[in-house]
Amino acid sequence: MAMTLYELVGSDAARPFSPHCWKARLALKHKGLDFQTVTAGFTEIPGLEGGFSKIVPILKDGETLVADSFAIAEYLEATYPDRPSLFGGEGGRALSRFVESWSQRTIHPQIARLVVLDIHAGLGERDQSYFRESREKAFGTTLEAFVADREARVEPLLKSIEPLRAILARQAFLGGESPLFADYIVFGAFQWARVTSPLPILPAGDEVAAWFERCLALHDGEGGKVPAAA
Structure with missing residues (x-):
């Protein structure tokens, strides 16, 4: 089954x-x-x-x-140890924990300030009420105010991922020549933005943008099967 x-x-x-x-x-x-x-x-x-x-x-x-x-x-x-490894060993597992911590503390909060109102717009009515109430309580302001200056926040986000850009200028994936779970962790953050919001984030020619496109094509294009928000 x-x-x-x-x-x-x-x-x-x-x-x-x-x-x-x-x-x-x-x-x-x-x-x-x-x-x-x-x-x-x-x-x-x-x-x-x-x-x-x-x-x-x-x-x-x-x-x-x-x-x-x-x-x-x-x-x-x-x-399923006989299947391809997600970590490439215990060291890779520990490093993936670091990548997750970095992504959720550096990338996720910044993306939220770009897309949270678009997320709200894409929800059903019942979920919209829950989402607005819970997020506005957490943010201490309205969703509209939270994203009011979002275009100005794209460049700081791009600067904050310079460590990611530097490593991807040297190799195809965080896992090296092929992806590991660490790649999927960071991919998830940018896929979150891609699927929920039409706001452009990663500029063409950026090493992170090129890596993201490679990730979209992985596993018979699994990530790319869901069209970007329009």
């Missing part, structure tokens, strides 16, 4: 947008495993699998349930 991956969507069930769900999806593809997807909106997540988790992605493999994208990657690595 194929595994099931629960993913976050808005009003269009064909457009999963969570960066964490994209990490898990590409991890499954990397391992060459068969899986099906089940989509849910924000307010539907607590009802999935009997309330197993408040977050997605959730992976169901037989009777086993795993939540959190990194935990899913570790589960896949341990359970």
Whole structure:
């Protein structure tokens, strides 16, 4: 029986947008495993699998349930060791933890300031109410005010990813000549922006943009199958 991956969507069930769900999806593809997807909106997540988790992605493999994208990657690595490695060893696992920490503290907050209103626009009515209330409470301001100067925030984001740009000028992927889970971690952040917002972020000719295009083409173009927001 194929595994099931629960993913976050808005009003269009064909457009999963969570960066964490994209990490898990590409991890499954990397391992060459068969899986099906089940989509849910924000307010539907607590009802999935009997309330197993408040977050997605959730992976169901037989009777086993795993939540959190990194935990899913570790589960896949341990359970299917004969398939291509997501970490390339214990050192790669530890370095992937660093990449995740850096991405979620450096890239994610900046992308949120660019796309959060677009995310809201793409949600169903019930999820819009939840999203606005929860995010405005967290941000301490309205969604509109939070993104009011977003065009001016693109350049600081690009400067902050200079360490990423420098390494990708030397090699095709963070994993070297081929991708590892660390690549999927950072890819998820930029795919989040690509799927939810038409705001251009990565300029043509940028090493990170070229890497992102390579990632979109991985695994028979899995990432590129969802069109960019228009």
